[in-house]
Amino acid sequence: MSERATDVLYGLAWGGVKRLPEPAARALGRRVADAAWRRQGPGVRRLEANLARVVPEADPRRLRELSRAGMRSYLRYWMEFFRLPAWPRERIGTCFRPDGIHHVTDALDSGRGAVVALPHMANWDLAGAWVATELNIPFATVAERLKPERLYDRFVAYREGLGMEVLPHTGAASFGALARRLRKGGMVCLVADRDLSASGVEVSFFGHAARMPAGPAMLAQQTGAALLPVTLWYGDPPFMEGRIHPPVPAPETGTRAEKARAMTQTMADHFAAGIAEHPQDWHMLQRLWTADLPAGEGKRRT
Incomplete structure (x- = not known):
């Protein structure tokens, strides 16, 4: 799909879906999800492969049921x-019911700041x-640069309209900007279950090697902020x-890299526990585990 066509389709969805009655929007989402699931395209096949690692005891029929529920959850998002x-x-205010919100308010009230790290589950927006x-x-959060640039601008404007400060994902520059906000006792939210850079750390995730971004742990370690999965x-x-x-504790001993690796592993363990309880709401339609990456990509990320 061309960049222009992608931008046009997103624009039509933004303009049209919100005008539908809610029951119609839900029904549309289910129809689109079921159609995509029946086609068994690359995203659905990858979702099933990922779920096979999350629920290793599932037989093919159970995996198909989970992937259908997963696509419906994804389209609900x-x-x-x-x-x-x-x-x-x-x-x-009434649609989201979080447990443990005191971990956030305690960190902010103490002045230490909070790094909130999430996987691609349900509706993080x-x-x-x-x-x-x-x-x-x-x-504050970060956004990966998308093409075309106009589509990236749409996503930034959307999230800013919801009350978020959105910074471009530009490596060291965005890290420094986020660190400054944390040192002032602020809050940073990062989706952190898939490494998009060359600086991720290897973790054990559902018993298999995967790479996750070190940024949340590094920010918490460098600024003293609480890391909250x-x-x-x-x-x-x-x-x-x-x-x-x-809060994920920082090890008392070790190098900065060793501490970041240990904290990222603990974060991954919390993610795994939540995903295992609700696998259908984990929207991971991309390759994640090192063994599933194309030849050579794992080496480039080491």
Whole structure:
């Protein structure tokens, strides 16, 4: 699909889906999800391969059931994504029910700042909007540069409209900007279950080697902020549940790299626990584990 066509399709979805009655939007999401699931395209096949690692005891029939539920969850995210800017503040406040939010407020009240790290589960945009509106806590995040540039600008404007400060994913520059906000006692939210750079660290994830970004652990270690893993899952519409896990402790000994590796492993363990409980709400349609990467890519990321 050309960059222009991609931008046009996203623009139509943003403009059209939010105008649909909610039952119609849900039904549309299910139809699109089921059609994609039946076609068994690369994304669905990759989702099933990933779920096979998460639920190793599942037989082929169970994996197909999980992947269908996963695609419906994934399309629920997109239907909510396009409609979220039109939701009244009261709706955002009641639709997300997190457990352990005191871990966030305690870290911020102490002045140490908080690094909130999430996997691609349920609707992380809704969780961010809830924090910004219900708790009135500003926070910063990063966004991967997309093509065309106009589409990237759409995503930035969308998330800024929900109350987030969005920084471009530019390596050292974005790391420095996030660190400055944390040193002032602020909050940073990062989706952190898939390494998009060459600086990730290897972790054991569901018993297999994978690479995850070191940024959350490095930020927490360098600034003294609390590293808080978060997992999300869908309940019955319109509700979403969440769990803020306790702060990940920094090891007392070791080099900075060794400490970051240990903290990232603990973060990955929390992610794995949440994903194992709600595998259908983990929207990972890309290669993640080192053994699944194309030949040579794993070496480039070491």
